[in-house]
Amino acid sequence: LTERLQKTFAGLRRKGKINESDVRDAMREIRLALLEADVNFGVVKDFVKRVRDKAVGSEVLDGINASQQIVKIVNDELTATMGEKAVPLNKSDKIPTVIMMAGLQGAGKTTTVGKLAKYLEETEHARPLLIAADVYRPAAIKQLQVVGEQVHAPVFEMGTDTDPREIVRQGMAKAREDHNDYVLIDTAGRLQIDEKLMQELADIKEIAHPDEILLVVDAMTGQAAVDVAKGFNEQLEITGVVLTKLDGDTRGGAALSIRAVTGKPIKFTGQGEKMDALDVFYPDRMANRILGMGDILTLVDKAQKNFDQKQAQELTEKMQANTFDFNDFIEQLDQVSQMGPMEDILKMIPGMANNPALKNFKVDPKDVTHIKAIVQSMTEKERTDPDVLNPSRRRRIAAGSGRPIVEVNRMIKQFGQTKKMMNQMSNGNMAGMDQMMGG
Ligand code: GDP
Numbered sequence: 001l002t003e004r005l006q007k008t009f010a011g012l013r014r015k016g017k018i019n020e021s022d023v024r025d026a027m028r029e030i031r032l033a034l035l036e037a038d039v040n041f042g043v044v045k046d047f048v049k050r051v052r053d054k055a056v057g058s059e060v061l062d063g064i065n066a067s068q069q070i071v072k073i074v075n076d077e078l079t080a081t082m083g084e085k086a087v088p089l090n091k092s093d094k095i096p097t098v099i100m101m102a103g104l105q106g107a108g109k110t111t112t113v114g115k116l117a118k119y120l121e122e123t124e125h126a127r128p129l130l131i132a133a134d135v136y137r138p139a140a141i142k143q144l145q146v147v148g149e150q151v152h153a154p155v156f157e158m159g160t161d162t163d164p165r166e167i168v169r170q171g172m173a174k175a176r177e178d179h180n181d182y183v184l185i186d187t188a189g190r191l192q193i194d195e196k197l198m199q200e201l202a203d204i205k206e207i208a209h210p211d212e213i214l215l216v217v218d219a220m221t222g223q224a225a226v227d228v229a230k231g232f233n234e235q236l237e238i239t240g241v242v243l244t245k246l247d248g249d250t251r252g253g254a255a256l257s258i259r260a261v262t263g264k265p266i267k268f269t270g271q272g273e274k275m276d277a278l279d280v281f282y283p284d285r286m287a288n289r290i291l292g293m294g295d296i297l298t299l300v301d302k303a304q305k306n307f308d309q310k311q312a313q314e315l316t317e318k319m320q321a322n323t324f325d326f327n328d329f330i331e332q333l334d335q336v337s338q339m340g341p342m343e344d345i346l347k348m349i350p351g352m353a354n355n356p357a358l359k360n361f362k363v364d365p366k367d368v369t370h371i372k373a374i375v376q377s378m379t380e381k382e383r384t385d386p387d388v389l390n391p392s393r394r395r396r397i398a399a400g401s402g403r404p405i406v407e408v409n410r411m412i413k414q415f416g417q418t419k420k421m422m423n424q425m426s427n428g429n430m431a432g433m434d435q436m437m438g439g
C-alpha cells in the first residue's frame, strides 16, 4: 500500500461525504498504485474507468460511507477481474490427464512440472509421468530428472537428438502402458515468442491432446507479461496460467494484466524454488497484494465500527431522553439500506446483543421505502413533534406520499409504540419487546 493512497482514503473518511473530485483523487491514487504494482497500462485504464463508473453510479456521492464504498468497489472489482474463485485443474474422465507447459525460457516451466507432480501426489495420490520435451539445452533434461527424483516421479526422455514431437508421442504411449493417471509435459522455451517454437508447441498439442495447457509466466516480468500471455494464448489457446516468482518483491500486477488480456484463469502461483513452493491462486488474496487493500479494508472496518458505535450511542441517549423523533427514525431507516440492517444497529446497544426478541426482527426493504416516503411528506414540525399529527395532517401526508391513509396511521401508531418501548428498554425494562418488534 502506498502511503499516498492511505492518506487519500483517510481524507475521504474524515470528510464523511465525498464529491466527484474526491472520486477523481481516489481514482488517481488507485491508478498510480496499480501502475506501481506493474499492472499493464491499458489494463489499468480500463480498470479505473470501470471502478469510476461504479463509484459515481452508486450512491457514493451522498452516502455517509462513501470511502468504504469506494474501497469496496475497488476491492471487489480487482477480485472479480481476476476471477472471484480459485479455478481447479482440468481433469480428463479417463486417464491420463495431460498437462502441457508453455512459456518463455526461464519462466519456471521445468520447476513447475516438479511442483505440480508433488502437488498431485499429495492431493490425489497421483502417479504422474514427466515427459522431457525440451531438447535444445542438454541441461534441460538433466534438470527435469533431478526434479523428478526430488518428487519421486518417473521421467520419460529420449535424449537431445530426437524430435520433441516424437518424444511426446512415445511418452504418451508409455504413460498409457504404465497406467499413469497424469502426464506432465515439460517443453522448451525461447527468450521471445518465435514462430518455430510456436509451431512445435502447436504440434505437441495436436499429438497429446492436453486437458490443460498451462502458460508459465514470471511475475517479475511486469509489463511484458501481457504481450507474452497474449501471444501464447492466441497461438495455443492456453487453458490456464501459473504465475511464478511471486516470492520476489513484485506486487503481482501481472496477475491482473494476464487475466484481463487473456480471460484465462490463473490457477497456481510459484512462491520459491523448492518443490513445495506452489500455491493455488486465490483472486481475493491477490487483490490484497496488488493494491495493499488489506490495510485499507482493515482501516475502513475499524472506522465503520467506530461509526456504528457512535450511532448506537446517540440512539441510546435519545431513547433515554425520550427525544427520538421521526428525523431519527428516518435516519435509522436510511442505514437499513446504507450500512446494514437496523436490527444490527439495535444489537449494538449495550445489553441488546443477546436479546431473544431481536432474533427474528427483520425490516423489509420495501416497507422501508414506503415509510420513508411517508416521513418525507411530513413537515419539520410534524417530524419532531408527532403529537400534532391530527387527521387532516395525516390525510395530507397520505396524499403527498402516495400511500393509503391506513398505512400512514399504522406507521404513526407503530412509531409511537416503538418510541415508548425504546424508552422503557433504555430504562432497563425489557417487557413488551415482542410487541414492539411487530408481534
Ligand atoms: P524454464 O526455463 O521455464 O523451464 O524455467 P526453470 O524451471 O528452469 O526456472 C528458471 C529459474 O527460475 C530456476 O532457477 C528456478 O529455480 C527459478 N524459479 C522457478 N520458479 C520459481 C519461483 O516460483 N520462485 C523463485 N524464486 N524462483 C523460481
Ligand code: MG
Residues within 6 Å of the ligand: 109, 110, 111, 134, 140, 186, 187
Ligand atoms: Mg525448462
